[in-house]
Amino acid sequence: MNSVTLDDVARHAGVSPATVSRYLNNPDIVSERTKLKIEKSISMTGYVPHAAARALASNKSRMIGAIVPSLDNTLFGHSLEEFHQYISNSGYTMVAASSRYDVEEEREQIIQMVAHGVDALLLVGLSRDDGIYDLLNAKGIPYVINWSIDTTLRHPCIGFDNHDAASKVTQYLLDLGHRDFAMISGRLEGNDRAQHRLQGIRDTLSSHGIVMPDSSVIQSPFGVQHGQQGFRTLMSRDKKPTAIICGSDPFAYGAIFESKSMRIDVPRDVSITGFDDTWLAEHLVPALTTLRTPQRRMGVLAAEYLIARLKEQAHPVPALLDVELVVRDSCAPPRS
Structure with missing residues (x-):
């Protein structure tokens, strides 16, 4: 059992117990010199703050979901790592959970986190019931949404335009001469990001008089193996696409792996694109043409926003973030 007390830390650091308490509850209001002294004393004495006592004293859990x-x-x-680092430096602890792309599961997790007293919440996407926002607002819990934008301006969002990003890669393939398109997409239900990406492709094709039929859109759970299955389905048909747009890089990885099993040449027989520019994209053979999303930047900006809200400081939501088309070797003009 930890016998070191807050008073022991204060004596060791040469400061008052009130100063140590202020540091524990809000590190930013303590001078850098004092902060370093207290941190050193905590390390040397082995003091472990009692989270429940701190929460009762401040009416804050210092946890962010x-x-x-x-x-x-x-x-x-990547995004969570940056988010965690920033809030940790501000004296908060991150509590993370996965919704597994299930709206009802996410709803239950939000309710549980609110019940356990989180001070703020980071969420992904806009596909959820308005009652969730009513709950957060009633409890005074700041929240921010990543990976999407809210054109109604009702919710604070830090993200990029999924529709325009998908439009960008579609236009690139059109400029190469492609007219026969297909997509391997994540599940559309309860996933506004996937919905907007598909719509971005459809709208861009439509502006060129091209219709991509529903049968050319393969919906799957995310994963390399589902990219393999989707590619085999599309390329086993009599009428094969010359360009396959993947809604995530793992789908594209699977498509390229399966192309080798089927002895289909990428990009001579079919062009393949990804989404997000994750670590393997540049190392594939052929290297993957994809969209580079601001994953780490979103994590930092979301943390900055929530910490400012918790400090009751004015902090406007940043402007729309950019997505970069990264052209590599997995695309070429279609065979004539």
Whole structure:
């Protein structure tokens, strides 16, 4: 059992117990010199603050919840890592959960986090019931949404335009001469990001007089193996696409892996694109043309926003973030 008290830390650091308490509850209001002294004393004495006592004293848990669609994915991992680092430096602890792309599961997780007293919440996407926002507002819990934008301006969002990003890669393929398109997409139900990406493709094709039929859109759970299955389905048909747009990089990885099993040449027989520019994209053979999303930046900006809200400081939501088309070797003009 930890016998070191707050008073012991204060004596060791040469400051008052009130100063140590202020540091524990709000590190930013303590001078840098004093902060370093207290941190050193905590380390040397082995003091462990009692979280429940701190929460009762301040009426704050100093915990911030983060609910993402998947924890089995480096995509959200990069963003969460930056988010965690920033809030940790501000004296908060991150509590993370995965909704597994299930709206009802996310709803239950939000309710549980509110019940356990989180001070703020990071959410992904806009596909949820308005009652959730009513609950958060009634409890005075600040929240921010990543990976999407809210054109109604009702919710604070830090993200990019999924529709325009998908439109960008579609236009690139059109400029190469492609007219026969298909898509391997995540599940559309309860996933506004996937819905907007598909609509961005459809709208851009429509502006060129091209219709992509529903049968050319393969919906799957995210994962490399589902990219393999989707590619085999599309390329086993009599009328094959010359360009396949994947709604995530893992789908594209699977498509390229399966192309080798089927002895289909990428990009001579079919062009393939990804989405997010995750770590393997540039190392594939052929290297993957994809869209580079601001994963880490979203994590930092979301943390900055929530910490400012918790400090009751004015902090406007940042402007729309950019998505970059990264052209590599997995695309070429279609065979004549």
